[in-house]
Amino acid sequence: MTNRRDRFALAAVVFAIMLSQVLLYPGIDTLVAALGAETALDASMWFLAAEFAAFVAFAGVWGAASDAAGRRRAFVVLGALGGAVGYGLLAVLPRFTTVTFGTVLGVRVLQGAATIGALSLAMTMLMDLDGGHGRNMGAAGIAIGLGTAIGSPLGGQLYEVGPLVPLFAASGFLVVVAGLALFVEERAANPQRETFRRAVQTVRSRPVLGVPYAFGFIDRLTAGFFALVGTLYFRTVFELDPGATGAMLALFFAPFALFQYPFGVLSDRIGRTIPIVAGSAAYGLGIVGVGLAAGPRPAGAMLFVVGVLGALMAPATMALVTDMADATERGVAMAGFNIFGSLGFLAGILAGGIIASERGFRDAFLAVGGIEIAIALVMIPFFVSWRRRNPNDLEATAESADAGEAGQTEESPS
Template identity: 60%
Template sequence: MSDVRRERASLAGVVFAVLFAQVLLYPGATDLVAAFDASDPETASRWFLAAEFGAFVAFAGVWGALSDRAGRRVPFIAMGAVAGGVGYGALAAANVRLAGALVLRAAQGAVTIGAFSLAMTMLMDLSDDHGKNMGAAGIAIGLGTALGAPVGGELTEIAPRLPLVVGGAVLALAGVFALRVPDRAPEGHGDSLRAGLRVLSNRPSLSVPYAFGFIDRFTAGFFALVGTLYFRQEFGLDAGATGLTLALFFAPFALLQYPFGRLSDRIGRTIPIAVGSATYGLAVVGVGFAPALGLAQGGMVVVGVLGALMAPATMALVTDIAGDDERGVGMAGFNAAGSLGFLAGIVGGGWVAESWGFESAFLLAGGTELLLAALALPALLRLD
């Protein structure tokens, strides 16, 4: 295996670890917050998941700017991953009520995003095959979520806090192994943190992949919470079966990212993003209106395939636009936009499902995808 391929696999392993640890908690989120004495577990699970993503949004740019300024990635990746693992362990061991758990969750998210975003940035540094590199990141994201969902469901049935223990151990180990990866970051620019963050305003074209990143992660956040509640309540699935059903989305989403990423290197970013976004929202709505479990599960597979078509092309577009010494901030902005989308999917989708039912919630998710994609598409075509 060549050095670049080995480094690509190692960095993808860090991305995998972050997502695997994260998604372990999703199938049993209501059981977990009940262990923290939440009076309304369904609502509390929404805020527990949202606390991490709020921290992602707040701190992604900070990690990216620090990395670009220092001209180093590896120490920050290792620090973020190990500290994130400690945060998971603290949540597992702490004898606190829900408010204390939310504080710990936010602190864990603030450090974990450093490992996640900068590992993806180092994949940007590897070579000019941006679609291939982002396809590796995408397959790691998809595999982490695909495996995290069913494993987390089974662990939850043993003990509600067990996914925290396993997730923390996996993340900390990934941080230690990251130290073996050579640092390919460009030379640091020496600008202040504030000047580094201004890169985002100096490159307005980045708003195009950011918009599509927001849209895609919105539906991912929606499925993380509302999808879990939907399959458990409407079809009577337990945590383990719910995890396996969520994996029907995440498995094709993972396995197809690398080939679709390479495809975008050959044919450009516009076609995969445009075609995927035009049909993705309809597939999401179809899952919510499926009259039988089998049809809903088939819809999850379709959603996963379309998501895999869009995701690596969207991430590669960030790499195409950002300058060499701006990649940390550029990818941080993308992840912040995605985290905002995920947060909106969790909070907004959960609120609509709770207030007006699952059909209205799925209409919101799919309709939002279609609307925002239609608004962003002209800018994508101009960029191409």
């Protein structure tokens, strides 16, 4: 029961962090205006990019530090409290002093540097649990999906109250995260001498991790694209207010949340290849469909389909990282995944914003959807080769190995 309880608590931590993050998206243009920005697209782009640049810079630091210390819980609490302070400062600074938008971006970087520690290490703690990698990453996936699904419409409604209200709410949610983390049992592998150096070197020596990292990069690129370009697309082309924009985004995030866990378990049974490769190709086609939609209703329908496809591939990709990493290296391995994911999110914001500004929204959707399709096609030879060379790894024994772990833990009184 302890294993199940901790899985639920850690999933709740991930949920609250994602919820606080996505609260800001539906009315991002009104938020940056309240924080002193003079433009909509460019300022929104840099406000989102600042956080994810910090994610990239600090995810590895948090992961390696936790592996070196052999502890994770204290780092999650520290990161969550730091993130809460960052969101709070962003909310109160415009009320008590005159600050430049550059200063706002600096605070945003500090907030992101703290928040990524809580998010990355909460996911790493899920990796430390027994019970099946797909099951654990499915729990992470459904938490991410639910956080974003609820965050979009909730954020839209909070913007109706005031442009800074989502910041106050985000700060409060991260305080809750710190409290939840205190109740999770510490399961990190015992620290060894020079763990920091050894873990980093081990990850560098495992080029095979580049496969899930590449998919993580592209998948998060599409998420960054939707966070900025998708939001402004719905706001300008379809003339939706923040509340309606949040509801539109929820059409993607709701199925993305609801199907993560069952699809994660499915990947334990059938392997990672079909969910990742086929899912990514179809996902890319769906993104193109959103950009070609003639109105909000067909666009919403396509968003729902894209959400289902995203739920198919996301937990399998995260589980692949766990499959390939040793127990004592999982902190850095997951940090690496989050670094590439954050780089992808950052690329989606910047590239999507630039393409949309220079070529228009339709070309931006075509470009991003095409990239997702391309990565799936390029990686087919790797998965074919992997299955041929490792017929009993990741694919054939995924179900039996994880079922064995589940049998040892889920039914035990521990």
